[in-house]
Each structure stands twice: as C-alpha cells, then as structure tokens.
Amino acid sequence: MENPFLLTLSATAAAAGLISVIFVLTWVLHFKEGLAWDGGLAEFNWHPVLIVTGFILLQGIAIIVYRLPWTWNCSKLMMKFIHAGLNIMAFICAVIAMVAVFDFHNAAKIPNMYSLHSWLGLTAVILYWLQIILGVGMYLIPITPISWRAAFMPLHVYSGLLLFASVIGVALMGITEKLIFGLKDPKYKDSPPEAVFVNVLGVLLVVFGALILWIATRTSWxxxxxxxxxxxxxxxxxxxxxxxxxxxxxxxxxxxxxxxxxxxxxxxxxxx
Ligand code: HEM
Structure with a gap:
C-alpha cells in the first residue's frame, strides 16, 4: 500500500501550496497595504489572499484527497463528504474574494468586468458552482441511479481538472495585471524586489498545479x-x-x- 513516489509528490505539493500561502500573505502585508474591509486597496488584497489560500489550495487538496493512502481506511462516503466539503469551502473563499474586488472597484469608481482576467475568472467561479451542484446531486444523493453516476464520472473528472488548471491560469493573469498596475517607480519591467517575489509566487502556483494534476491522473494511485x-x-x-x-x-x-x-x-x- 505504501507508495513512496506518491508520498514524495504529495509532500512536495503540500510544501509548494503552503509556501504559496506564505508568499501571498507576505505580498499583501509587507509589500502592499495589508488587509481590511474598508473599500480601499487593503480590501482588494483579500482577493489574491482568498484565491490562493482558498480557491487554489483547498481545491487542490480536494482533488487528491481520495488518493492519500492514510484515507483509505475511511469509508468512501466519509471521503465524499470531505471532498465535497473542501470544494464548498474553496467556493466560499472564491465568492468572498470576488465580493472584495467588486466592492473595491465600486468604491473607487473603477469599471467592472472589463478585463479578460475578470471574464475568465467569473466564468470559472460559475462553472465551479455548477460542478459542485452536479457532483452533490450525482454522488451524495442516495437515490441517483448508479448507471448515471458511472456515466457522469468521466465528465466530472475532466471538468474538475480543467477548472483547476483554468483557475491557476486566471490567477497568473491576475498577478501579472496587479504587478503592472501597482508598480509605478520602479516599474514592473525594472524588476523591483516585489516583482521578482510575486513572480516566484506564480511559479509556485504552477508547480502546485502540475503536481496535483500528475497525482490526480495516475490510475494506479x-x-x-x-x-x-x-x-x-x-x-x-x-x-x-x-x-x-x-x-x-x-x-x-x-x-x-x-x-x-x-x-x-x-x-x-x-x-x-
Ligand atoms: C479583478 C476573478 C485571481 C488580481 C477580478 C474580477 C474577477 C476576478 C471576476 C473582476 C471584478 C470586477 O470587475 O469588479 C478572479 C478569479 C481568480 C482571480 C476567479 C482566481 C482564479 C486573482 C489574483 C490576483 C488578481 C491571484 C492577484 C492580485 C485582480 C485584479 C483585478 C481583478 C488586479 C482588477 C482588474 C480586473 O478587473 O481585471 N478578478 N481573480 N486576481 N483581479 Fe482577479
């Protein structure tokens, strides 16, 4: 049952995820305006913090939770509740992250939904909600026929992985936008310490995503x-x-x- 490769990759993914959280917190608390709910830039900062800690990290854990060998003694039903619960928590974080940025935009009279980042981001959150509703309907409501569950599973897996990868892509777009908007003197192109630091955050998110996708697509695991x-x-x-x-x-x-x-x-x- 022991699989040293799986354990090593899971531990590396956990390390990449946790370091990403430390990086995003350091970004907003040390380089930016901190965190507050006041309609200003400190409120905007909840947006990247909740996306990285909630939407990306929790979603990643939810995806591989069935694969961790120490969970194999738990019943499948219990694991389904944990999988669904983590995804619902990730969704709640994503919604609060969106409220923070809409609130900030409205207070500062910045137009809403003008960027490709915002279009793809909102679409990802809406489809993620649909994925949760269909997942609960199919796999947690006992009366759903088993033939439906089996038929829907490939779509559930495919759309779950596609959404996870898209969310990381959207986050990378958001990070880049924010660096371009926020860095004035010196500019982003001059590679100030904040730019390099936040670029590393982007690399960590890609590493986290790559490991989760690898673990999730091994049939033998x-x-x-x-x-x-x-x-x-x-x-x-x-x-x-x-x-x-x-x-x-x-x-x-x-x-x-x-x-x-x-x-x-x-x-x-x-x-x-
Ligand atoms: C704006 C979603 C990650 C930076 C927005 C908006 C949405 C959104 C819907 C539009 C809000 C409005 O128009 O009022 C998402 C989603 C993310 C994500 C779903 C994760 C998958 C990030 C990250 C950053 C970021 C990690 C890094 C700081 C921004 C910036 C804006 C913004 C600067 C304002 C400019 C714009 O509308 O493009 N985001 N976001 N986003 N987001 Fe994100």
Whole structure:
C-alpha cells in the first residue's frame, strides 16, 4: 500500500501550496497595504489572499484527497463528504474574494468586468458552482441511479481538472495585471524586489498545479476499491488493467458481468 513516489509528490505539493500561502500573505502585508474591509486597496488584497489560500489550495487538496493512502481506511462516503466539503469551502473563499474586488472597484469608481482576467475568472467561479451542484446531486444523493453516476464520472473528472488548471491560469493573469498596475517607480519591467517575489509566487502556483494534476491522473494511485471499479469499466485488456495489479487480485474469477454486479453491490453498501 505504501507508495513512496506518491508520498514524495504529495509532500512536495503540500510544501509548494503552503509556501504559496506564505508568499501571498507576505505580498499583501509587507509589500502592499495589508488587509481590511474598508473599500480601499487593503480590501482588494483579500482577493489574491482568498484565491490562493482558498480557491487554489483547498481545491487542490480536494482533488487528491481520495488518493492519500492514510484515507483509505475511511469509508468512501466519509471521503465524499470531505471532498465535497473542501470544494464548498474553496467556493466560499472564491465568492468572498470576488465580493472584495467588486466592492473595491465600486468604491473607487473603477469599471467592472472589463478585463479578460475578470471574464475568465467569473466564468470559472460559475462553472465551479455548477460542478459542485452536479457532483452533490450525482454522488451524495442516495437515490441517483448508479448507471448515471458511472456515466457522469468521466465528465466530472475532466471538468474538475480543467477548472483547476483554468483557475491557476486566471490567477497568473491576475498577478501579472496587479504587478503592472501597482508598480509605478520602479516599474514592473525594472524588476523591483516585489516583482521578482510575486513572480516566484506564480511559479509556485504552477508547480502546485502540475503536481496535483500528475497525482490526480495516475490510475494506479486510485483508492484500491476505485481501481477495481475502474478496471471493470475499461475494456478488459487495456493499458489500465496492467496497472491495477494487486487490486484486481481481490476480485473473484467470475465473469466480468458478475464481478461488476458484485463490486457495484459492495460499493453501494459500504463504499459508495
Ligand atoms: C479583478 C476573478 C485571481 C488580481 C477580478 C474580477 C474577477 C476576478 C471576476 C473582476 C471584478 C470586477 O470587475 O469588479 C478572479 C478569479 C481568480 C482571480 C476567479 C482566481 C482564479 C486573482 C489574483 C490576483 C488578481 C491571484 C492577484 C492580485 C485582480 C485584479 C483585478 C481583478 C488586479 C482588477 C482588474 C480586473 O478587473 O481585471 N478578478 N481573480 N486576481 N483581479 Fe482577479
């Protein structure tokens, strides 16, 4: 069950995420105006802080939470609540981050929604909400048919990963905009310490995102019970079946249909 590579990558992702939080806090508290809720620049500063700590870090953890081996003793239902809970917390942070910037813009009479950053950002938050609603409807409401759950899963995974990557891209656009707007003398192009420091924050966010996406896309690093289901939903001898290894040996030698039914029944009772 121990997977040193997975553990090393998870620890590196955690380090990149935590250092990003320290960096964004240092940015707003040391280089910028601090944090307040007063309609001014200190209120704007909640925007990057909540995006990095909430929307990016919590969302990243939510994505890989099923894959952490020390969670495999918890029931699948418990893990689903943790996954959904972390995503809902990330969404709440994103909404407060948006309120902060709209409030700041309105108080300073700056137009709203003029930039590509704001268009893509608002779209990402709206689609993220849709992802949460559909995820809860499909996987936490017990009456949803299992066939619907299975059919929807590839879309859930794809849109979750696409949204996560997009959110990091949107954050990089926001960081760059803010540096260009905020640095006057010396300018961004003159590479003052703040610019270099915040560029490093951007690199850390990319590293965090890359690690989360890697961990989340390894089929062989799934929870053992999910590996069994995955192998039954792929075409028998496909690439994925060579990777599931020990998990498959837990299955009976029955036909695929019988095994599927058996796993579904079990996953319905204890694991789903
Ligand atoms: C503005 C969303 C990350 C900097 C905005 C606006 C939205 C938004 C919707 C428009 C507000 C308005 O028009 O009143 C997001 C989302 C992010 C994100 C969803 C994360 C995925 C960041 C980060 C920074 C940032 C990390 C870094 C400081 C800015 C700036 C503005 C802004 C400077 C004002 C200029 C503009 O409207 O483009 N953001 N943002 N954003 N954001 Fe972000």
């Amino acid at each position: 799934k929870r053992p019970s999910d590996q069994i289901l995955h192998s039954l939903h792929t075409d028998g001898g496909g690439e994925d079946n060579t990777k599931v290894g020990p998990a498959l040996s837990q299955l009976s030698d029955g036909t695929e249909t019988e095994a599927s039914v058996d796993v579904r029944r079990r996953s319905n009772k204890s694991d789903d």
